[in-house]
Amino acid sequence: MRQINWVLLAAVGAAGLMLSSCSTSISQYRGTEPGFDLAAYFDGPAIAWGMVQDYNQKVTRRFCVELNGQWQQQQGTLAETFYFDDGETDQRTWRLTRVAPNQYTGEADDVVGTAVGQQQGFALQWQYQLMVAIDGEDYQFDLDDWMYQLDQYRLFNRTKMKKFGVTVAEITLFFDKEAPLRQCQPATVQSTAL
DSSP, rough: OOHHHHHHHHHHHHHHHOOOOSSOOOOEEEEOOOOOHHHHSSSEEEEEEEEEEEETEEEEEEEEEEEEEEEEEEEEEEEEEEEETTTTTEEEEEEEEEEETTEEEOOTEEEEEEEEEEETTEEEEEEEEEEHHHHEEEEEEEEEEEEESSSSSSSEEEEEEEEETTEEEEEEEEOOSSSSSSOOOOOGGOOOOO
16 A cells, blocks of 8 residues: 555656646746836735635635835845634745845745745746645645736736645735735635635
Protein backbone atom coordinates (compact mmCIF):
# COMPACT_ATOMS: atom_id res chain seq x y z
CA MET A 1 0.00 0.00 0.00
CA ARG A 2 2.83 2.39 0.85
CA GLN A 3 4.40 1.73 -2.59
CA ILE A 4 1.12 2.56 -4.37
CA ASN A 5 0.90 5.88 -2.55
CA TRP A 6 4.40 6.84 -3.70
CA VAL A 7 3.56 5.84 -7.27
CA LEU A 8 0.41 7.97 -7.18
CA LEU A 9 2.28 10.94 -5.73
CA ALA A 10 4.99 10.62 -8.39
CA ALA A 11 2.37 10.46 -11.17
CA VAL A 12 0.51 13.48 -9.82
CA GLY A 13 3.78 15.40 -9.46
CA ALA A 14 4.84 14.55 -13.02
CA ALA A 15 1.45 15.67 -14.34
CA GLY A 16 1.81 18.93 -12.41
CA LEU A 17 5.25 19.55 -13.90
CA MET A 18 3.98 18.95 -17.44
CA LEU A 19 1.06 21.34 -16.93
CA SER A 20 3.23 24.03 -15.33
CA SER A 21 5.56 23.99 -18.35
CA CYS A 22 2.62 25.25 -20.44
CA SER A 23 1.83 28.18 -18.13
CA THR A 24 1.94 31.88 -18.97
CA SER A 25 5.25 33.70 -18.77
CA ILE A 26 5.50 37.18 -17.24
CA SER A 27 7.34 38.32 -20.39
CA GLN A 28 4.08 38.00 -22.36
CA TYR A 29 2.83 41.17 -20.60
CA ARG A 30 5.81 43.35 -21.58
CA GLY A 31 4.62 46.74 -22.85
CA THR A 32 1.01 46.43 -21.67
CA GLU A 33 -0.65 49.36 -19.91
CA PRO A 34 -1.10 50.61 -17.28
CA GLY A 35 2.41 49.83 -16.08
CA PHE A 36 2.19 48.25 -12.62
CA ASP A 37 4.53 49.65 -9.96
CA LEU A 38 4.27 47.59 -6.76
CA ALA A 39 5.83 50.33 -4.61
CA ALA A 40 3.52 53.04 -5.98
CA TYR A 41 0.34 50.97 -5.72
CA PHE A 42 1.01 49.64 -2.21
CA ASP A 43 2.04 52.97 -0.71
CA GLY A 44 -0.61 54.05 1.77
CA PRO A 45 -3.92 52.36 2.60
CA ALA A 46 -5.89 49.94 0.42
CA ILE A 47 -8.62 47.37 0.92
CA ALA A 48 -9.23 43.97 -0.70
CA TRP A 49 -11.96 41.35 -0.79
CA GLY A 50 -11.18 37.74 -1.52
CA MET A 51 -12.19 34.10 -1.54
CA VAL A 52 -10.50 30.71 -1.35
CA GLN A 53 -11.67 27.87 -3.59
CA ASP A 54 -10.69 24.23 -3.12
CA TYR A 55 -9.59 21.83 -5.90
CA ASN A 56 -13.29 21.36 -6.85
CA GLN A 57 -13.71 25.15 -7.22
CA LYS A 58 -16.00 25.24 -4.15
CA VAL A 59 -15.67 28.50 -2.20
CA THR A 60 -14.43 27.47 1.25
CA ARG A 61 -13.61 30.88 2.76
CA ARG A 62 -14.30 34.55 2.13
CA PHE A 63 -12.39 37.44 3.61
CA CYS A 64 -11.66 41.16 3.64
CA VAL A 65 -8.16 42.64 4.00
CA GLU A 66 -7.12 46.08 5.21
CA LEU A 67 -3.64 47.00 3.96
CA ASN A 68 -1.20 49.80 4.65
CA GLY A 69 2.08 50.13 2.79
CA GLN A 70 5.03 52.42 3.44
CA TRP A 71 8.06 52.86 1.16
CA GLN A 72 11.35 54.65 1.60
CA GLN A 73 13.54 54.46 -1.48
CA GLN A 74 13.89 50.75 -2.39
CA GLN A 75 12.54 49.31 0.91
CA GLY A 76 8.92 48.90 1.92
CA THR A 77 6.57 47.27 4.39
CA LEU A 78 3.04 46.13 3.69
CA ALA A 79 0.89 45.42 6.76
CA GLU A 80 -2.17 43.23 6.09
CA THR A 81 -5.06 42.49 8.47
CA PHE A 82 -7.36 39.67 7.31
CA TYR A 83 -10.99 39.32 8.46
CA PHE A 84 -12.41 35.89 7.55
CA ASP A 85 -16.08 34.93 7.24
CA ASP A 86 -15.80 32.50 10.18
CA GLY A 87 -14.69 35.28 12.55
CA GLU A 88 -10.96 34.49 12.41
CA THR A 89 -8.54 37.40 12.02
CA ASP A 90 -4.94 37.17 10.94
CA GLN A 91 -2.06 39.53 10.23
CA ARG A 92 0.95 39.48 7.95
CA THR A 93 3.61 42.12 7.43
CA TRP A 94 5.65 41.93 4.26
CA ARG A 95 9.18 43.36 4.18
CA LEU A 96 9.71 44.25 0.53
CA THR A 97 12.76 45.28 -1.49
CA ARG A 98 13.01 46.52 -5.07
CA VAL A 99 16.17 44.74 -6.25
CA ALA A 100 16.00 45.91 -9.89
CA PRO A 101 13.60 48.10 -11.93
CA ASN A 102 11.18 45.17 -12.51
CA GLN A 103 12.14 42.79 -9.69
CA TYR A 104 11.18 42.56 -6.03
CA THR A 105 11.85 40.29 -3.09
CA GLY A 106 9.71 39.88 0.00
CA GLU A 107 9.81 38.25 3.40
CA ALA A 108 7.15 37.64 6.05
CA ASP A 109 6.95 35.51 9.19
CA ASP A 110 4.87 32.77 7.53
CA VAL A 111 6.85 32.81 4.26
CA VAL A 112 9.60 30.19 3.95
CA GLY A 113 12.74 31.84 2.61
CA THR A 114 12.28 34.76 0.23
CA ALA A 115 9.45 35.55 -2.16
CA VAL A 116 10.58 36.59 -5.64
CA GLY A 117 8.53 38.89 -7.87
CA GLN A 118 8.87 40.06 -11.46
CA GLN A 119 6.84 42.80 -13.12
CA GLN A 120 6.13 43.37 -16.80
CA GLY A 121 3.52 45.82 -18.09
CA PHE A 122 0.34 45.69 -16.00
CA ALA A 123 1.24 42.33 -14.37
CA LEU A 124 3.40 41.12 -11.51
CA GLN A 125 4.16 37.49 -10.63
CA TRP A 126 5.14 36.46 -7.08
CA GLN A 127 6.44 32.99 -6.28
CA TYR A 128 7.03 31.81 -2.73
CA GLN A 129 6.44 29.10 -0.15
CA LEU A 130 3.90 29.70 2.61
CA MET A 131 3.37 27.89 5.91
CA VAL A 132 -0.35 27.39 6.65
CA ALA A 133 -1.78 26.03 9.89
CA ILE A 134 -4.52 23.44 9.26
CA ASP A 135 -6.15 21.66 12.19
CA GLY A 136 -3.22 22.46 14.47
CA GLU A 137 -0.48 21.33 12.06
CA ASP A 138 1.70 23.45 9.77
CA TYR A 139 1.84 22.63 6.06
CA GLN A 140 4.08 24.20 3.43
CA PHE A 141 2.57 25.19 0.08
CA ASP A 142 4.03 26.65 -3.12
CA LEU A 143 2.23 29.81 -4.22
CA ASP A 144 2.14 31.20 -7.76
CA ASP A 145 0.68 34.67 -7.27
CA TRP A 146 -0.32 36.96 -10.17
CA MET A 147 -1.40 40.62 -9.83
CA TYR A 148 -3.02 42.57 -12.67
CA GLN A 149 -3.50 46.34 -12.42
CA LEU A 150 -6.74 47.49 -14.03
CA ASP A 151 -6.42 51.24 -13.40
CA GLN A 152 -4.81 53.57 -10.86
CA TYR A 153 -7.16 52.33 -8.10
CA ARG A 154 -8.02 48.69 -8.81
CA LEU A 155 -6.03 45.48 -8.98
CA PHE A 156 -6.92 41.80 -9.42
CA ASN A 157 -4.91 39.03 -7.77
CA ARG A 158 -5.09 35.31 -8.67
CA THR A 159 -3.06 32.77 -6.71
CA LYS A 160 -2.60 29.04 -7.17
CA MET A 161 -1.68 27.15 -4.01
CA LYS A 162 0.15 23.92 -4.81
CA LYS A 163 1.42 20.85 -3.00
CA PHE A 164 3.68 18.39 -4.87
CA GLY A 165 3.04 20.41 -8.05
CA VAL A 166 -0.75 19.94 -7.86
CA THR A 167 -3.11 22.89 -7.36
CA VAL A 168 -5.03 22.27 -4.13
CA ALA A 169 -6.64 25.72 -3.82
CA GLU A 170 -7.04 29.02 -5.66
CA ILE A 171 -7.27 32.45 -4.09
CA THR A 172 -8.87 35.44 -5.81
CA LEU A 173 -8.63 39.02 -4.51
CA PHE A 174 -9.89 42.39 -5.71
CA PHE A 175 -7.98 45.44 -4.40
CA ASP A 176 -9.28 49.01 -4.31
CA LYS A 177 -7.60 52.18 -3.08
CA GLU A 178 -9.98 54.84 -4.39
CA ALA A 179 -10.91 57.46 -1.79
CA PRO A 180 -13.00 57.49 0.27
CA LEU A 181 -11.53 54.14 1.25
CA ARG A 182 -13.92 51.51 2.56
CA GLN A 183 -13.20 49.42 5.65
CA CYS A 184 -13.69 45.75 6.41
CA GLN A 185 -16.82 45.04 8.42
CA PRO A 186 -16.19 41.58 9.89
CA ALA A 187 -19.55 41.38 11.65
CA THR A 188 -21.42 41.49 8.32
CA VAL A 189 -19.44 38.72 6.58
CA GLN A 190 -21.50 35.53 6.45
CA SER A 191 -20.00 32.05 6.52
CA THR A 192 -20.16 29.88 3.41
CA ALA A 193 -19.78 26.66 5.42
CA LEU A 194 -22.57 24.11 5.04
